[in-house]
Amino acid sequence: MKYDMTLTEKQNLTAYLISIATITIGGSVYNFAISYFLLNETGSALYFSINLAISSITFLIITPFSGVLTDFLNRRNIIIYGEFILMLSILLLFIVTYFYGLSLFSIYIVTFIRSLFNAIVNNAFSASVSNMFHIDNLQKVLGLSSSIQSSATFLGPILGGLLFGISSFELVLFIFLLLSLISFLFDYSINFELFKKENISNNFITDSKINYFKKFLDEIKSGFKYLVSVPILSTVIFVGVFINFFNAGDMVLPEKMMINVLDFSPIQVGIVNGIMACGTVVAGIYLANTKKIENHLNVMRWGFIICAFITILIPIPIYLEKHFQFNFLYLSTILFVKFFVLALINVPFIRIIHEETEDYMKGRVFSGLGVISSAIIPIAFILYGFIYDLGFYFLPNIISAVIIILLSIIYFNPKKFI
Incomplete structure (x- = not known):
């Protein structure tokens, strides 16, 4: 039975999507400007x-603690106060830059503050989504938010380059400060407890005799224990993260191919990346307008299998030595499909x-996912970057694809959890 959105839920959705769009565009513009300054003005990749x-x-350090804070404190307050501090950090950087000029020290300080509070705010938001929207509407909400984030991420660097x-x-x-304020005001208007279920009571904050650091560690451990105790959760998160480890090469190889092997110009690389992002946008629109996905594990299994075959196909232009037009159309098409499928997988996930x-427990579970991902995925990027620099393209991708297919078939089988 389909659940229709209430007026308050529709208001939540409008505010949520506008907030996502503004803060993502602002963040993309800011990140582009910072990256450009550090690489172009200083001439150093080290900085x-x-x-x-x-x-x-x-x-990586703050994420486990953010999960505990999310589960034991008021999530709305975490988000609102956290976003206010994030906005304040940009205001201070603006004042310092206006009067004294931009400096590496000020950039590093603001990066630290923003990384700290972004981890806390994002975790609280992830855990609150099912309180803001009915569970039957999550597919629509996640589809729309994914589409908007991808569009904003694509537009951000373009606007950043133009403004800079x-x-x-x-x-x-x-401009980032203004967009942050807009996002903050819309988030302030959201009802974060529309579908909230009553939480199990706890004495984490009220017990004056408690050793807070030890309690934090105990609660972090309890989150991982809970994650492991639910079979479908542990399978989806741990196996999903390891599959993404072997998918990481698809984030490294296309860029290396286009820039170092196929001699694409910067504009051509940008267009391919834009088409790639459109895959996520189209998937988000599709998910927001199609019927609810019932068999989550089946979608994830077949989605990862399709991604595995795409992983095998990506390096083919290196060996065919075709003209630019073929290579451009081939990579644009295959990467569009890849990111379309990945977006379809993400919603059931x-x-x-x-x-x-x-x-x-949602705060600690989402923070556990963040820790596992942030610890393992960078290793994958470094590993695949090293392998591709040695000139091996096809073989590592075949090995990765086989592992992905085996993991998907073995673990993402709905019959295992009946």
């Missing part, structure tokens, strides 16, 4: 790498987590 390292390490080229870094910061996780 750029340090900024990435600060972001990654901060996220014709104006100043201060204007980029001012997130929905299973929401459906199978008790509300009082």
